[in-house]
Amino acid sequence: MSRRYPRRRTGEDRTSLYDDITNKIIDELEAGQVPWVQPWGTVPANASLAMPKSAATGRQYSGINVLILWWAATERAYTGQSWLTFRQALSLGGHVRKGERGTTVVYADRFVPVDEKQRASENGDEAQAIPFLKRFTVFNTDQCDELPSEVAATAPPPPPDLIEPRVEKLIKATGIDFRIGGNRAFYVPAEDYVQVPPPQAYFEPINWHRTALHELAHATGHPSRLNRDLSGGYGTKKYAFEELIAEISSAFSCASLGIAPTVRHADYIGSWLKVLREDNRAIVRAASQASKVADYLLGFLPEDVADVTTERAEREAV
Structure with a gap:
């Protein structure tokens, strides 16, 4: 029972997340909006055109998290694409303003339970990994105060x-x-x-x-x-x-x-x-x-003209 319960909860949580994301995109497509292009036509003129990244680590987000954060920046008219968790804001000397609403991003990975390792060892089988999905709440730097200037600053678009x-x-x-x-x-x-x-x-x-x-x-x-x-x-x-x-x-x-x-x-x-x-x-x-x-x-962009980091981790830890 201890093995089945987490697996069932994880599956239900993952399905719920897929449904949430898919339904949001369907709603926007039915309204004639293309979510992965919409941010460039609706954000303020002073918004930074960029891939979302972690303000704490500098890593760019990838996959579905890019679309999630673009939506949030568009809907709430943020001027930058730098994000961090509540604790990361504190660790940098700043803080999230009271009453600010965060945005949920996801981290997917796999793990092998201890009892599964034991079963596989006893039977000579290959241990089966179980997928899991973890959610994190992040905040745009626009939602924070007292962050270091180099973190809070919005990078200008390239000439x-x-x-x-x-x-x-x-x-x-x-x-x-x-x-x-x-x-x-x-x-x-x-x-x-x-x-x-x-x-x-x-x-x-x-x-x-x-x-x-x-x-x-x-x-x-x-x-x-x-x-x-x-x-x-x-x-x-x-x-x-x-x-x-x-x-x-x-x-x-x-x-x-x-x-x-x-x-x-x-x-x-x-x-x-x-x-x-x-x-x-x-x-x-x-x-x-x-x-x-x-x-x-x-990755083919010559180094002499590349001013953005294009190598992203397959999964980003927030």
Whole structure:
């Protein structure tokens, strides 16, 4: 009984969390809003465009936690993307203001119970790890007082003239066959190449970079790279799920590079909704894959132009 009870509670807690996150995204998609792009169009003009990070450790958040913290920053009009726990604020010499409401992020891992180790040892089996999900409450630095100036300060966005050169160098550094031309953006798995229309084909040239990063995300699924299943045809669940990965990955990459594009692929909202309604874990898995894709691509950014940390831990301890 001591083994089953925690396992059942953990499973129920995890399912509840998946439901909470999925339902929130479904609500926003049904309202015509794309959660992983919305923050760039609604936060205050002085907001810092960045990936969320721990103000105490400097580590960037990944996966579903990025979307959770972007939502919170958008809804509450925070000016930065630095977060910490109540105790971390105290350890830095500051404090969370009375009455402030925190934001829940999650930490996933696996552990092997002592009795399971003993059972496996006695039977000569491999011990089975049990997944667990832990929740943490974090606060934006905007919600705190008396923090050190270097922690509380909001980093300015990178100068506009650095954005295009960095993306161009990134594309070349990946070694992916990247072609500019035509009137459609796509990736061809069988021939392993990306094609994107020229920047002047876009009403807002900044959106060319978002599209390029989206198609490069698809290319990371090639067997020689991250080896994802790209066999889904248009209209299938596999296709919609891969589009989710590429779209969220593009958003993560844009945030890391300081690019603020507008929403794209609104025509995919219907297929995304279908996937999310049928699988309450889809968005968590897609966001996790998107983090891996963004990290893979940004890892090619030449050091002389990289001013953001792109190597994230697979799981972040708050």
